[in-house]
Amino acid sequence: MVNVAIIGHGVVGSGVAEIIINHKELISQKAKNEINLKYILDIREFNDLPYSDKFTKDFNTILNDDDVRVVVETAGGATFAYDYVKACLLKGKSVVTSNKELVALKGAELLKIAQDNNINFLFEASVGGGIPVLRPIAQCLAANDLSEITGILNGTTNFILTKMIKENMQFDDALSMAQRLGYAERDPSADIDGHDAARKICILASLAFGKHIYPEQIKTEGIRGMKLSDVEIASDMGYVTKLIGHSKVLGDKVSASVSPAVIPTSSVISNVEDVFNIIKVRGDAIGDVAFYGRGAGKLPTASAVVADVIDCVKHLAARKYLFWEDGDADYVANPDEVAFDYMIITDAANKAKIEKLFACVESKSKDDSFAAIVEKQTKNSIKAKLMDNNVTDYRIFRVID
């Protein structure tokens, strides 16, 4: 029998508790060992649950119980959660977390502690909720050199953009609807300003390319105030607007960014709607592979956590291959200095200027707007040309397929 503890009985933590208790036989069979939920750490009172006897308010009860071999951290944040996770790993307990902030900020350090103690630190649920993506990257693609990751990593922003595209809703109305439906927080900043997606691209790129990328190294733009007219003109040109996390190997460096982008409707990414996520990975042997599903939600996320718990129990004495080394300040290139395809959207009045300044691959006028996809170049070069020619009111979107 293997004893497990859960830190934090919130949405995900309670889902994990329910699955471990209600599906005990099935998961114990899959783990080839009985899995027993021994403690749940939470400062709140939960007196009317069938498993109320498992609650404790004292972290040391868990830390000092050598029978607890696996700890699930679903408290969130990177302060207490960091202390607790680090202490558990140092005590030789394997840890499973769904906490993307913690992994994005401290992943390399915690993975190193896990390695030194020959235990596991797993966090499949931290990216893409229930979508299996980190494990396939780490294991199934072991025979590939990975070179690029592209993803729709945030369900809230994808829901808002889908409403704008499909129902011509204004940004503010779509955001209000997302809040009403519980897809967006009252303070939606982490989602709509791109920070949540940035943490996820940090984790994906760190794992895929082997070296930690920190959130502050990622150029992050969100979709706050996205103009419906921009979404519409892109749509008329055959592109859908998405918030895209992207990272690409450039020799010894990588570029990494979160930004609104336009995707041709022929791309598999373009049809990923509402709260769904997709993560596309490019490898030298495999070409493009992609993983799709619900990126959040209590049960999908909790089921991914439980799958990691099962894996820890099966590998109490052997480490899963999941590791990356620490990063450094020079590792991440500025994506605005890397040449990509871009769409410029500006006032119709600027059409002649744009056509003179750039080789336009495709363009369209609609109402008061003019949009053009320009020859591959850096964003900074586009901005410089526009500034030199007194074009000040414009938006630039990466073209990604």
Next chain:
Amino acid sequence: MVNVAIIGHGVVGSGVAEIIINHKELISQKAKNEINLKYILDIREFNDLPYSDKFTKDFNTILNDDDVRVVVETAGGATFAYDYVKACLLKGKSVVTSNKELVALKGAELLKIAQDNNINFLFEASVGGGIPVLRPIAQCLAANDLSEITGILNGTTNFILTKMIKENMQFDDALSMAQRLGYAERDPSADIDGHDAARKICILASLAFGKHIYPEQIKTEGIRGMKLSDVEIASDMGYVTKLIGHSKVLGDKVSASVSPAVIPTSSVISNVEDVFNIIKVRGDAIGDVAFYGRGAGKLPTASAVVADVIDCVKHLAARKYLFWEDGDADYVANPDEVAFDYMIITDAANKAKIEKLFACVESKSKDDSFAAIVEKQTKNSIKAKLMDNNVTDYRIFRVID
């Protein structure tokens, strides 16, 4: 050091040899053990390869060398390959194969032998080429009850249908083009009559639902002679035509089929074009997840085989959880007796009859054709109604999203 042998130096086998030799350091590092390619079994002569010294024509050289712990079978077919794989497993050697015919016909038996001998029998490359899908189903979804699998499982037919949809090519012309490009065999029957897809849905459904489904239990229709006018009228209604492998849990039974189907363009599956594959899996906790990529090709498939080899080397003394029990004659229901959504396409002259016989959810007339999506019911009930009313020239497509 772990010694590996390859049976069959064809397209995939030679790719595996090249990866093991050319990336020896990387894969040995990932396996935490040196991986050495010791033998390649092939009856042909390969005298001018850098690794010509590894060839043997005698299977017993491999079988009786106790230093060979992992055998890769890429010979194909289910006769010699079956004998070789079985003999290796009985000798305590782990086996990795890309051979879908073998796994679809003999999977349960070979998995049982592997289990009895505490070794691994892995076959990630048998479905979806390089797309990681069997491992995520077996491991990452361990905390889910899976209920349904839907897939575009054959690249050749998907290429042909894409050419019909996008370039209005007739079936025969698209098939010829696929043959010219090397996507289709001179005898294209295994692909276009659906047998290849049937083997893959056997493997997927056996793994997901825990009990072997045999190819002869699967209702299999291909796309031979698909009418361009059918593809076009479906397209005008907002549906793309795809060859779909599908299996669904129905209480104690499952339905399983391969058939042309129509997919709404809003579905993620609809944008999977050319030789790409997608496999969508539904679980109780996770909802829908999908895995996308190139379903065939030397390097994608070989890289999936090598990932399995790495896994075998890492788990020489421990089994991966990959197992299903034997099937039985009553396990698979006739999909034509299960209610689904269907599109009927027939002569425009039958429009009034169809509208009288069925509650039509959507319908369209175009040139000489009439198409209607009818209220959910069994295919056999549709056929009976049509026969009773002397409608004889029609096609019925499952509607799937």
